[in-house]
Amino acid sequence: MRTGMKFVSIIVSILLIGSFAGMFQNGIEMSLKEFWNQFVQLIRAILNPGELTYEPLFGSTTVYPVFPGIFEYYGYSLFILVAGFCIALIGSLGLTYITFFLPYRLRKMFIRVTGILEAIPDLFIIVMFQIAIVSLYKETGLLIFEVVGGFERPVVLPLITYAVLPAILLYRVMLLTFEDELASPYVELASGKGLSKSRILWKHVLRNALFTVVNHSRTIIVLMLSNLVMLEILFNLYGLVWFMVNNLRVEIVIIGILMIFVPLFLIEACSRFFIQRITGKELAD
Amino acid sequence: MGKALIKNAQFMIGSTFFFSVLAASFFYTIFFQDHIPVAELTYDQNGDILARPPYSPVEHPPFGTDNVSQDLFFLLLVGAKYTLGIALVIALARFVLSFLLGVGMQLYAAPILKKVKPLLEGFFYFPAPLLAYLILSYVLMRDLFMDSDFSTTFTERMVFEVIVLIMIGVPITMTTIAREVELLQEKEFITSAKVLGGSRFHMLMKHLMPYFKPQLFIIFIREIILVLLLLAHLGILNILFGGAAIEEDIFGNSVFVSLSNEWSGLIGNNLKFLFTTYYWIPLVPIICFTVTILALKMMVQGFQEASAHASKKGMVVRKEKKSLEEYDQKKIDDRSFKARKKGDFSLVREFKMEDVDEVKGVHIWNKNN
Numbered sequence: 001m002r003t004g005m006k007f008v009s010i011i012v013s014i015l016l017i018g019s020f021a022g023m024f025q026n027g028i029e030m031s032l033k034e035f036w037n038q039f040v041q042l043i044r045a046i047l048n049p050g051e052l053t054y055e056p057l058f059g060s061t062t063v064y065p066v067f068p069g070i071f072e073y074y075g076y077s078l079f080i081l082v083a084g085f086c087i088a089l090i091g092s093l094g095l096t097y098i099t100f101f102l103p104y105r106l107r108k109m110f111i112r113v114t115g116i117l118e119a120i121p122d123l124f125i126i127v128m129f130q131i132a133i134v135s136l137y138k139e140t141g142l143l144i145f146e147v148v149g150g151f152e153r154p155v156v157l158p159l160i161t162y163a164v165l166p167a168i169l170l171y172r173v174m175l176l177t178f179e180d181e182l183a184s185p186y187v188e189l190a191s192g193k194g195l196s197k198s199r200i201l202w203k204h205v206l207r208n209a210l211f212t213v214v215n216h217s218r219t220i221i222v223l224m225l226s227n228l229v230m231l232e233i234l235f236n237l238y239g240l241v242w243f244m245v246n247n248l249r250v251e252i253v254i255i256g257i258l259m260i261f262v263p264l265f266l267i268e269a270c271s272r273f274f275i276q277r278i279t280g281k282e283l284a285d
Numbered sequence: 286m287g288k289a290l291i292k293n294a295q296f297m298i299g300s301t302f303f304f305s306v307l308a309a310s311f312f313y314t315i316f317f318q319d320h321i322p323v324a325e326l327t328y329d330q331n332g333d334i335l336a337r338p339p340y341s342p343v344e345h346p347p348f349g350t351d352n353v354s355q356d357l358f359f360l361l362l363v364g365a366k367y368t369l370g371i372a373l374v375i376a377l378a379r380f381v382l383s384f385l386l387g388v389g390m391q392l393y394a395a396p397i398l399k400k401v402k403p404l405l406e407g408f409f410y411f412p413a414p415l416l417a418y419l420i421l422s423y424v425l426m427r428d429l430f431m432d433s434d435f436s437t438t439f440t441e442r443m444v445f446e447v448i449v450l451i452m453i454g455v456p457i458t459m460t461t462i463a464r465e466v467e468l469l470q471e472k473e474f475i476t477s478a479k480v481l482g483g484s485r486f487h488m489l490m491k492h493l494m495p496y497f498k499p500q501l502f503i504i505f506i507r508e509i510i511l512v513l514l515l516l517a518h519l520g521i522l523n524i525l526f527g528g529a530a531i532e533e534d535i536f537g538n539s540v541f542v543s544l545s546n547e548w549s550g551l552i553g554n555n556l557k558f559l560f561t562t563y564y565w566i567p568l569v570p571i572i573c574f575t576v577t578i579l580a581l582k583m584m585v586q587g588f589q590e591a592s593a594h595a596s597k598k599g600m601v602v603r604k605e606k607k608s609l610e611e612y613d614q615k616k617i618d619d620r621s622f623k624a625r626k627k628g629d630f631s632l633v634r635e636f637k638m639e640d641v642d643e644v645k646g647v648h649i650w651n652k653n654n
Binding site for chain 2: 005006009011012013014016017020021024028112115118119120121123124127131148222225226229230233241244245248250260264
């Protein structure tokens with residue numbers, strides 16, 4: 001029930017933001033009346049998505065319907081988002097596992113360094129990857145990955161680039177929570193019983209730490225959403241954000257945002273429900 | 286706190302870098318009037334052309350030159366004060382607004398805030414660069430396409446952009462600050478202050494602020510980082526600060542030209558060189574953004590470490606004081622006990638004359654607690 005209310009209120013707030021943005025699409029027109037007009041227009045557009053059209057080229061006269069063509073862009077973006085998060089999660093888990101076999105002082109240093117590294121702009125990472133691949137190509141004539149996308153929709157390089165920042169963030173969160181968990185009495189008991197370190201880490205600590213990690217992953221997914229903009233623009237990936245930026249209309253952008261929001265919200269609600277069932281802890285909002 | 290900050294290497298490196306870049310940029314404007322040197326062709330002894338611009342950072346240290354052979358180092362130096370200045374202004378305005386709104390509503394209108402909060406959640410799912418692009422693109426860019434001239438003046442566009450960039454940041458920061466206040470309000474000392482009849486303003490100034498001040502500083506610096514990032518992203522999307530003019534470059538293409546040498550404009554203008562041999566032209570401003578953001582992040586982390594250190598130190602001092610007082614009490618008890626046991630009252634007298642102040646002090650201390 002509470003989740004349903006939240007769902008509706010977030011949709012309303014996205015619509016309100018959209019109608020606010022709508023006031024500046026033909027010059028600056030700020031009035032309550034215009035705001036209301038935009039709001040009504042948006043709701044009408046969402047109720048009849050089939051009538052929405054776009055012009056593929058600026059100033060061209062032929063128009064195409066947005067649906068169902070947009071689903072191709074949408075599926076690709078969603079795939080990049082989810083796969084990027086999974087890669088980041090797996091990568092950071094592996095790194096965390098390795099880190100806990102390192103000496104304590106080194107671990108402390110890693111926590112400090114990742115604290116600074118997490119602030120690296122996504123822009124910088126993307127551009128560095130691109131330049132590295134291109135210069136490798138120029139030196140050796142070997143093109144490992146497609147650097148710039150198009151309708152072929154490359155997968156490997158964008159995914160790797162995309163996963164770097166969330167991996168750093170997740171890695172840091174995991175290091176901190178694992179460090180906390182290792183101090184708790186059940187770890188002492190487990191090691192006293194003679195369980196191996198990796199067994200304690202994988203079986204006991206991970207299960208308890210997962211709770212905090214899921215709590216943080218909402219912030220990480222929000223960050224990934226805003227990184228998706230740069231990723232699709234710089235790699236020229238034909239994804240949903242690319243579509244929105246190149247066919248900039250309030251209705252299209254709002255429908256796109258809603259299309260991203262709904263599955264993310266459902267995943268979040270489900271994982272929240274299951275983790276509460278498993279760990280018995282109440283997750284914060 | 287101040288001492289701990291000065292001793293903290295991370296904080297000092299970060300803040301020194303940030304402020305020296307800003308100061309150097311202003312210094313250069315005041316004393317050299319933003320003069321940007323232009324690199325010449327390089328000749329060998331015979332007068333043959335050896336190299337021509339754009340020079341790479343190796344040929345023309347430290348940063349090389351751009352496609353019209355301007356020295357990139359000075360270009361960035363001149364632009365620094367605009368970029369960092371704009372970021373500071375926007376971050377400060379965001380911070381002040383969200384502080385007033387967040388704290389004010391949490392303290393005086395908590396029920397309203399609870400109703401409004403879900404309506405602000407949409408901002409979490411709306412990527413900030415996309416939202417800014419959606420709002421700004423007509424006024425700053427598409428307006429120019431329509432009839433190759435802006436219908437607004439430069440000042441109008443600049444004020445509009447600043448206001449929009451402020452507005453899209455306030456909701457999230459405001460919720461964060463309100464949340465922090467809410468967490469502090471649950472503490473026991475707030476309840477006791479309430480019971481004793483402290484007004485909300487009194488509570489804010491006397492009880493919340495001491496805990497809140499360090500966090501506010503961190504929120505402010507984070508806001509600067511966010512604004513810098515947003516400016517860089519908008520630069521990629523060709524939203525240049527205060528709009529841009531269309532000019533023809535040396536190859537005859539019409540290009541957007543930033544009206545100042547602001548960093549995000551430099552990225553946006555030169556991004557097309559990324560896959561050419563002259564990749565350093567867009568790369569250098571991107572690296573400058575990155576280094577500045579990392580310096581700010583170092584400030585945040587250094588500040589956190591220093592404040593943790595300072596609060597730990599305070600705790601130790603308090604503990605020492607307490608044990609000292611306990612020790613004194615014990616000493617006095619011992620003496621009086623000894624005196625009574627021995628029946629020797631000279632000791633009692635001696636103690637009274639010597640330690641009367643101390644006893645009084647202990648007595649009052651006990652009463653207060």
